[in-house]
């Protein structure tokens with residue numbers, strides 16, 4: 001493939017940034033890739049693994065002369081990074097981010113973007129429970145969605161960023177930020193909170209049953225533990241910045257849960273059966289539509305979730 005951006009600067013060198021770098025390298029999409037991470041260990045890992053050509057101790061140094069800047073840090077750090085890099089951005093450069101929440105990132109970053117710089121927020125709907133520079137792999141974005149919330153950005157700059165995301169294997173969709181945050185509250189944020197809660201409940205119980213909960217856990221609960229192993233900083237920031245949408249979905253979830261609880265208490269089998277029939281049809285609809293994200297060719301099969309992906313390094317979790 002042809003080079004889309006001559007110089008790309010990655011701010012944050014964790015799972016998403018390192019995966020982008022591997023994908024861009026493998027598919028020849030970037031001329032030069034430079035990076036910045038807070039920790040010297042992460043910067044050293046990026047050089048050792050070869051996914052960055054150069055690393056810098058400050059974000060301001062890293063963005064100098066870059067045609068594309070990718071903010072790949074926890075959402076809560078975006079404002080400080082944007083304030084730091086704003087004065088150092090090349091005129092005409094594109095700045096994007098990969099944050100899991102969009103409206104809060106726009107509010108934090110946009111005020112710091114100088115005129116002539118194209119800010120195009122984005123979010124790859126792809127990830128794992130691992131973090132850090134050693135956790136990335138080139139196929140992370142294959143056949144996954146990459147949502148952009150350009151809202152009035154220059155059409156040419158958006159087309160170029162779209163080409164990069166597609167070059168990395170993703171399917172690109174544009175939507176507005178508020179809609180994004182509501183959809184992701186349903187499909188990603190609230191499910192993570194539920195997984196965290198369920199694992200917490202089991203952990204409390206484990207003390208009573210002396211490790212039986214883990215010993216006899218089946219696939220469903222193991223998937224919960226995988227999700228609940230995700231980075232605490234990232235998820236703290238997601239819930240603090242997508243507060244309204246998450247609380248809205250959590251409220252609806254609680255109402256449904258109470259209805260099911262009541263049906264169990266009253267022995268209302270018809271209610272339970274009708275409910276489970278409806279949810280089963282939804283799952284089958286997802287599979288028929290070819291959107292089963294458990295499918296192995298999406299790079300995160302259910303077996304692979306429990307251990308390292310074949311051919312990938314999973315040593316991660318450094319800052």
Ligand SMILES: NC(=O)c1ccc[n+]([C@@H]2O[C@H](COP(=O)([O-])OP(=O)(O)OC[C@H]3O[C@@H](n4cnc5c(N)ncnc54)[C@H](O)[C@@H]3O)[C@@H](O)[C@H]2O)c1
Nearest residue numbers: 012013014015016038072073075099100127128131132319
């Ligand atoms: N992990 C996922 O599944 C996933 C999926 C899609 C999007 N995202 C989003 O992508 C972003 C990055 O997530 P990740 O999974 O790559 O995280 P990660 O923990 O693997 O990497 C985060 C990186 O940010 C750096 N960092 C943290 N604070 C910093 C600071 N103050 N200054 C400079 N660097 C700093 C860390 O050193 C690390 O290199 C987050 O905003 C997250 O919401 C994550």
Ligand SMILES: O=C(O)C(=O)C[C@]1(C(=O)O)C=C[C@@H](O)C=C1
Nearest residue numbers: 100124125126127128129187188
């Ligand atoms: O597979 C996982 O580990 C994920 O949870 C990835 C996941 C998701 O919820 O789908 C998590 C957060 C993101 O912002 C995007 C993707």
